[in-house]
Amino acid sequence: MMGGYGPGYGMGPGMMGGMMGHMMGGYGMGPGMMGGYGPGYGMGPGMMGGAGYGMLYQLNLSPEQWAKVNAIQQDLAKKNWELAGRMRDESFKLHELAAADKRDRNAIMGQYKKLQDVRLQRFQARLDAQEKTEGVLTKEQKQQLRRFGSW
Numbered sequence: 001m002m003g004g005y006g007p008g009y010g011m012g013p014g015m016m017g018g019m020m021g022h023m024m025g026g027y028g029m030g031p032g033m034m035g036g037y038g039p040g041y042g043m044g045p046g047m048m049g050g051a052g053y054g055m056l057y058q059l060n061l062s063p064e065q066w067a068k069v070n071a072i073q074q075d076l077a078k079k080n081w082e083l084a085g086r087m088r089d090e091s092f093k094l095h096e097l098a099a100a101d102k103r104d105r106n107a108i109m110g111q112y113k114k115l116q117d118v119r120l121q122r123f124q125a126r127l128d129a130q131e132k133t134e135g136v137l138t139k140e141q142k143q144q145l146r147r148f149g150s151w
Contacts, residue, residue: 055148056133059141068136076129083122089116 051058094111097104133143 002142055145057143058135058148061137061141065136069133072129072132072136076125080122083118083125086118087115087122090118 061069090111092116094108097108097111134145137145
């Protein structure tokens with residue numbers, strides 16, 4: 001079964017893709033399982049936010065490097081799930097404040113800032129994962145990755 005849209009395993013465009021990707025301002029998430037578009041289970045090329053993770057397939061990583069990269073990605077996925085839950089909670093609170101009969105501008109702005117803080121934490125987690133992944137690569141692999149384009 002292909003990752004992405006349609007029935008099968010993983011999440012469709014409503015979970016980590018669709019709305020959550022939009023809430024991130026387009027950073028790192030697309031349709032399908034955690035933003036991946038690749039076949040099968042788990043992570044596809046979109047995991048790192050764009051084609052970065054998928055580009056790693058072209059670097060001829062050793063089994064040891066893959067083990068480290070996969071551990072980094074699993075840690076990122078756990079953080080993303082926790083932060084996605086917090087983002088959802090903060091979004092619900094913001095919606096309730098904005099939908100109130102008598103809106104409190106200061107409360108709405110404060111809640112919006114809380115939501116933005118969680119979004120920033122999620123973006124920082126992705127950057128941390130990218131830096132850790134780059135730390136696993138050889139100098140030549142890093143150069144090759146840069147030639148492919150920034151992730």
